[in-house]
Amino acid sequence: MHIAVIGTGYVGLVTGVCLAEIGNTVTCLDVDEEKVSLLKSGRSPIYEEGLEELLTKNLRKGNIQFTTDYREGLAGKEVIYIAVGTPERPDGSAELKYIESVCRAISENVRQDVVIVTKSTVPVGTNQYIKDLIEARLTPPITISVVSNPEFLRQGTAVHDTFHGDRIVIGSEDSWALELLEAINQPFQLPIVKTDLRSAEMIKYASNAFLAAKISFINEMSHLCAQVGANVDNVAAGMGMDKRIGKKFLHAGVGYGGSCFPKDTNALIAMGKQFDYQMPLLESVQQVNEMQRKRMVDMITTRLGSLDNKVVVLLGLTFKPNTDDMREAPSIRVAEELLRTGAVVKAYDPVAIPSAKTVMPEPVLFTSDLEEALQGADAAVIMTDWQQIKSFPLEEYRRLLVHPLLFDGRNCFTLAEMKNSGIEYHSIGRPVVNPQETISPMTSY
Ligand SMILES: NC(=O)c1ccc[n+]([C@@H]2O[C@H](COP(=O)([O-])OP(=O)(O)OC[C@H]3O[C@@H](n4cnc5c(N)ncnc54)[C@H](O)[C@@H]3O)[C@@H](O)[C@H]2O)c1
Numbered sequence: 001m002h003i004a005v006i007g008t009g010y011v012g013l014v015t016g017v018c019l020a021e022i023g024n025t026v027t028c029l030d031v032d033e034e035k036v037s038l039l040k041s042g043r044s045p046i047y048e049e050g051l052e053e054l055l056t057k058n059l060r061k062g063n064i065q066f067t068t069d070y071r072e073g074l075a076g077k078e079v080i081y082i083a084v085g086t087p088e089r090p091d092g093s094a095e096l097k098y099i100e101s102v103c104r105a106i107s108e109n110v111r112q113d114v115v116i117v118t119k120s121t122v123p124v125g126t127n128q129y130i131k132d133l134i135e136a137r138l139t140p141p142i143t144i145s146v147v148s149n150p151e152f153l154r155q156g157t158a159v160h161d162t163f164h165g166d167r168i169v170i171g172s173e174d175s176w177a178l179e180l181l182e183a184i185n186q187p188f189q190l191p192i193v194k195t196d197l198r199s200a201e202m203i204k205y206a207s208n209a210f211l212a213a214k215i216s217f218i219n220e221m222s223h224l225c226a227q228v229g230a231n232v233d234n235v236a237a238g239m240g241m242d243k244r245i246g247k248k249f250l251h252a253g254v255g256y257g258g259s260c261f262p263k264d265t266n267a268l269i270a271m272g273k274q275f276d277y278q279m280p281l282l283e284s285v286q287q288v289n290e291m292q293r294k295r296m297v298d299m300i301t302t303r304l305g306s307l308d309n310k311v312v313v314l315l316g317l318t319f320k321p322n323t324d325d326m327r328e329a330p331s332i333r334v335a336e337e338l339l340r341t342g343a344v345v346k347a348y349d350p351v352a353i354p355s356a357k358t359v360m361p362e363p364v365l366f367t368s369d370l371e372e373a374l375q376g377a378d379a380a381v382i383m384t385d386w387q388q389i390k391s392f393p394l395e396e397y398r399r400l401l402v403h404p405l406l407f408d409g410r411n412c413f414t415l416a417e418m419k420n421s422g423i424e425y426h427s428i429g430r431p432v433v434n435p436q437e438t439i440s441p442m443t444s445y
């Protein structure tokens with residue numbers, strides 16, 4: 001199949017490379033010339049496990065190419081995937097200007113019948129809008145069919161998710177277009193859900209909102225666990241064994257971030273508003289998420305008192321491990337609050353220092369060396385559960401920190417392993433582990 005993929009962000013690039021891997025001829029289009037020339041040379045602009053290997057392999061085989069030229073990119077293609085961003089507008093709704101500009105470019109450059117497949121997360125009704133926009137500007141008599149094919153990949157495991165996801169959702173009003181998409185997706189060997197256009201669009205938002213709700217639910221429970229002396233991890237494990245609940249997405253922490261959950265819950269609330277429905281559950285989900293960041297700073301100030309000139313080091317800056325994406329990372333908000341209370345903030349991340357520098361508040365001191373980060377800090381705060389942080393020897397934490405005080409926003413360590421570490425350990429929704437008597441008293445607190 002000859003396929004064009006528009007947009008080479010996370011979704012576009014992974015989609016393009018994976019479609020090439022299963023035997024299609026793919027042209028990826030982007031307006032960003034720098035990105036396109038990097039991709040042509042076989043380098044990935046994003047940090048994503050296994051992606052660069054698949055990219056170079058398929059470039060070598062001639063299955064994939066990259067261009068900024070719409071005429072060249074769309075020529076002879078049977079299927080065009082749209083995977084451009086749909087960021088949040090100030091009122092919370094989804095910004096469709098990139099989608100609109102793609103529609104203009106398609107109608108000006110396409111010369112053959114084509115199926116348009118929307119991978120971008122778009123509000124219900126947008127696929128119909130896409131069809132209308134393209135058809136309104138087409139000059140030759142061309143047949144356009146639209147299919148909603150929302151993407152469920154997670155950053156950090158994007159390639160793996162494409163080949164091992166739980167389902168592929170395709171929605172359309174044209175049964176032949178659904179069959180075509182089913183055939184394209186067959187090699188992935190995943191369950192395929194065929195539905196109507198609007199339901200497919202809604203499945204994406206409802207799925208993200210449900211996962212966000214699950215996280216806020218356990219975070220709310222974690223607050224109570226801390227008060228009553230229960231351990232939220234044990235509670236989540238016990239709950240998760242009930243198959244109706246399921247154990248995934250019950251990991252308490254500093255809350256969700258990233259390019260999807262915050263914006264997609266907002267977009268869903270904005271959709272509700274259009275129909276005079278307030279979405280009270282989702283509003284609470286967001287409120288609890290916001291509270292988690294504040295709770296982390298409260299934990300630190302409660303323990304340390306004044307943070308004036310205290311050195312606090314944030315360990316991990318990205319919204320989750322194995323990505324360099326800083327969009328809506330909880331570390332940004334925590335750093336802002338710590339600076340506001342007078343702390344000196346150091347920040348460590350194994351891969352994201354360049355992207356973090358563009359969004360973190362000033363003045364934060366950055367380092368990608370964990371030892372240097374911990375050296376001389378009054379307290380360390382784990383914000384991202386990077387393997388580098390989890391596997392760093394506890395005796396080194398203890399040796400390098402001025403005071404062995406660790407706040408863990410991702411519950412990376414068990415209480416049992418912390419018990420004899422000599423570190424005072426504060427985590428989310430679990431009892432505090434106090435250091436052995438052998439530790440010198442923290443007189444400066
Ligand atoms: N990032 C994820 O993990 C993820 C997962 C599932 C769904 N989604 C959804 O997929 C969509 C894309 O997300 P993303 O994170 O890949 O976006 P992104 O911001 O990383 O990338 C978007 C790309 O589109 C390009 N672009 C913008 N306008 C263009 C145009 N007119 N023509 C060609 N290219 C253009 C940009 O240059 C950029 O490279 C969004 O709707 C998002 O909600 C994202």
Ligand SMILES: O=c1ccn([C@@H]2O[C@H](COP(=O)(O)OP(=O)(O)O[C@H]3O[C@H](CO)[C@@H](O)[C@H](O)[C@H]3O)[C@@H](O)[C@H]2O)c(=O)[nH]1
Nearest residue numbers: 151152153154155249250251253255256257258260319320
């Ligand atoms: O039990 C959990 C699970 C996740 N998180 C946090 O939730 C956020 C999102 O995590 P994750 O879902 O793994 O990452 P994303 O890459 O944002 O993926 C989500 O958003 C994508 C974009 O829509 C969807 O495609 C995916 O299916 C959906 O999981 C991160 O900050 C995590 O730290 C928790 O706090 N607790």
